[in-house]
Amino acid sequence: MERKLTEKETVSRLDDALMRNYIYVSYQPQINYSTNRIVGAEALVRWKDPKFGPQYPVDFIPVLETKGLMYKIDLFVFEEVCAFQKRCRDEGIYAVPVSVNISRSDIAEDLSFVNSMEKIRKAYDIPVYYLRIEITEKFAVERKELILSALDRLHDLGYVVVMDDFGTGYSSLNILKDLKVDIMKFDMSFLSENTDVRSGKIINSVVQMAKWLNTPVIAEGVETVEQADFMQSMGCYYIQGQLYKEPVGSEEFFEMIKDVKSESLSFNYKSFGENKDNSFWNPHSVESLLFNRFIGPAGIFTYQKGEVNVLRVNQKYINELAMHMDEASILRMNPWNTIDNADREKYENVLKDIIKTYKEEECETWRNLDSDCCGRDRVCIRSSIQLISVMGDQYLFFSAIRNITAEKEAVGELNDNIKKFEMAGDQSNTFSWEYNILSKEMRPCSRCKRVLGLPSVIKDYPEPVIESGLFPAEIADMYRDWHKKLAEGADHLEAILPLTADKVLFHVRYTAEFDENGRPYKAYGSAVQVVD
Numbered sequence: 099m100e101r102k103l104t105e106k107e108t109v110s111r112l113d114d115a116l117m118r119n120y121i122y123v124s125y126q127p128q129i130n131y132s133t134n135r136i137v138g139a140e141a142l143v144r145w146k147d148p149k150f151g152p153q154y155p156v157d158f159i160p161v162l163e164t165k166g167l168m169y170k171i172d173l174f175v176f177e178e179v180c181a182f183q184k185r186c187r188d189e190g191i192y193a194v195p196v197s198v199n200i201s202r203s204d205i206a207e208d209l210s211f212v213n214s215m216e217k218i219r220k221a222y223d224i225p226v227y228y229l230r231i232e233i234t235e236k237f238a239v240e241r242k243e244l245i246l247s248a249l250d251r252l253h254d255l256g257y258v259v260v261m262d263d264f265g266t267g268y269s270s271l272n273i274l275k276d277l278k279v280d281i282m283k284f285d286m287s288f289l290s291e292n293t294d295v296r297s298g299k300i301i302n303s304v305v306q307m308a309k310w311l312n313t314p315v316i317a318e319g320v321e322t323v324e325q326a327d328f329m330q331s332m333g334c335y336y337i338q339g340q341l342y343k344e345p346v347g348s349e350e351f352f353e354m355i356k357d358v359k360s361e362s363l364s365f366n367y368k369s370f371g372e373n374k375d376n377s378f379w380n381p382h383s384v385e386s387l388l389f390n391r392f393i394g395p396a397g398i399f400t401y402q403k404g405e406v407n408v409l410r411v412n413q414k415y416i417n418e419l420a421m422h423m424d425e426a427s428i429l430r431m432n433p434w435n436t437i438d439n440a441d442r443e444k445y446e447n448v449l450k451d452i453i454k455t456y457k458e459e460e461c462e463t464w465r466n467l468d469s470d471c472c473g474r475d476r477v478c479i480r481s482s483i484q485l486i487s488v489m490g491d492q493y494l495f496f497s498a499i500r501n502i503t504a505e506k507e508a509v510g511e512l513n514d515n516i517k518k519f520e521m522a523g524d525q526s527n528t529f530s531w532e533y534n535i536l537s538k539e540m541r542p543c544s545r546c547k548r549v550l551g552l553p554s555v556i557k558d559y560p561e562p563v564i565e566s567g568l569f570p571a572e573i574a575d576m577y578r579d580w581h582k583k584l585a586e587g588a589d590h591l592e593a594i595l596p597l598t599a600d601k602v603l604f605h606v607r608y609t610a611e612f613d614e615n616g617r618p619y620k621a622y623g624s625a626v627q628v629v630d
């Protein structure tokens with residue numbers, strides 16, 4: 099019959115269970131959600147009693163802690179992990195660090211537990227890098243002095259120390275300040291129980307706090323894609339939980355790391371604290387869903403004291419850059435460094451404008467991007483920027499972006515063509531102009547401006563050029579008449595006309611353009627000198 103062991107049974111069966119491997123270790127991988135690579139694992143104790151079935155850590159750990167016996171399990175787990183790491187090394191596998199939990203009772207009196215750990219580690223000859231120590235936040239609050247000396251000792255020995263269940267132990271900022279842990283683990287159960295705005299905000303401030311403390315965060319107990327997306331969008335990439343893999347036996351874990359590429363965990367996120375737009379921080383809100391899944395390429399950034407910090411970008415943003423980057427590398431970039439110097443000032447001025455007017459504005463900037471697979475590239479980004487909220491001197495902005503590099507290049511090409519066309523005009527003695535039939539405005543080509551001294555726009559055309567004598571008196575009425583005809587729908591007009599006071603003969607032509615209703619609206623004029 100399966101049942102929970104009584105306290106007495108737990109104590110009396112412990113040694114036997116350890117000896118006969120009724121107690122054993124399972125491994126839960128930790129991955130980088132952006133790259134899908136394994137960055138580590140947590141060793142979790144399992145106890146399967148042959149008579150009473152599986153026993154759960156929540157039940158037997160408190161019992162063994164009160165009896166001062168938990169150290170036996172923890173040293174056992176530690177040794178199993180050392181043996182596992184040794185096996186990896188012997189078989190030439192690129193092993194990942196595995197963290198082991200230590201219980202508050204392990205170091206309740208002194209640090210002899212740490213000495214025992216060290217003896218085991220040395221016996222297996224495992225570098226400290228492959229072993230991490232997890233302590234719970236609650237523990238840290240209860241026994242501050244002791245935990246501080248344990249931390250010092252572990253750090254002296256070179257261990258990476260992980261604070262488990264960060265954010266649930268109500269630790270004061272004062273304790274956090276002194277507790278120099280290297281990694282923080284955040285339990286997602288917090289999120290599933292409280293799926294409101296508050297919890298989203300709290301998670302965000304926890305990640306923010308970790309950022310202040312310059313400490314990476316692992317999100318634990320991640321069960322859904324939404325949770326992982328949400329954590330990722332705040333810059334927390336490391337996850338552990340059923341979404342990727344439940345805790346597995348050592349054999350299965352060995353197979354996993356044998357074939358899967360692994361990477362080391364590093365500090366690489368940026369985050370942001372409170373803001374007024376509540377729903378945005380709720381992972382289950384429509385806003386988060388829209389941001390992550392439905393809207394076009396977009397990002398969220400802060401602007402403070404002349405510095406821009408990118409906090410969140412969605413998948414479409416990443417695709418839009420077309421540099422095959424992952425979100426981590428985008429958030430890691432200092433955005434100012436990617437923008438051309440001149441454009442940086444322009445962009446900053448747009449931000450300052452928006453702060454004054456609260457209006458959405460657009461800005462085009464050239465960026466120099468660098469990615470592992472595509473090398474360096476220059477892209478032109480058009481951003482439509484809106485202010486989301488203001489907190490002190492920190493401004494939170496939303497930016498919808500579009501990669502307009504191809505358009506820009508096309509415009510560049512067009513300008514080149516115009517130049518070529520103008521040069522051809524120069525060489526063939528051609529003058530050309532555009533006449534707006536509706537507004538009676540004439541825009542001359544650059545040769546007209548240069549050679550004939552015409553302004554860029556001539557209103558009430560053709561009167562001013564008749565007055566100037568360019569079109570002499572004898573042809574003035576006829577030329578006026580042409581413009582009437584154009585307004586009435588003539589599509590082509592041409593004649594040989596003596597122009598200027600010198601009566602030089604020019605072949606003058608007009609070709610009209612019509613709108614979709616057949617109404618004339620524009621005409622292109624040209625004058626080519628007649629050469630005998």
Ligand code: C2E
Nearest residue numbers: 142143155172175199200201262319320321339340341345
């Ligand atoms: P923990 O260190 O915070 O470990 C994470 C717990 O979350 C584990 O529970 C793990 O099985 C569970 N978990 C994994 N994925 C998911 C998920 O997707 N959703 C949810 N809701 N939970 C998930 P477990 O193994 O029952 O251990 C419970 C606690 O017992 C651990 O919490 C740790 O504090 C303690 N513990 C486990 N093994 C050891 C050990 O060897 N020594 C000590 N001292 N404590 C241990």
Ligand code: MG
Nearest residue numbers: 140199232262
């Ligand atoms: Mg743990």
Ligand code: MG
Nearest residue numbers: 262263285318
């Ligand atoms: Mg935990």
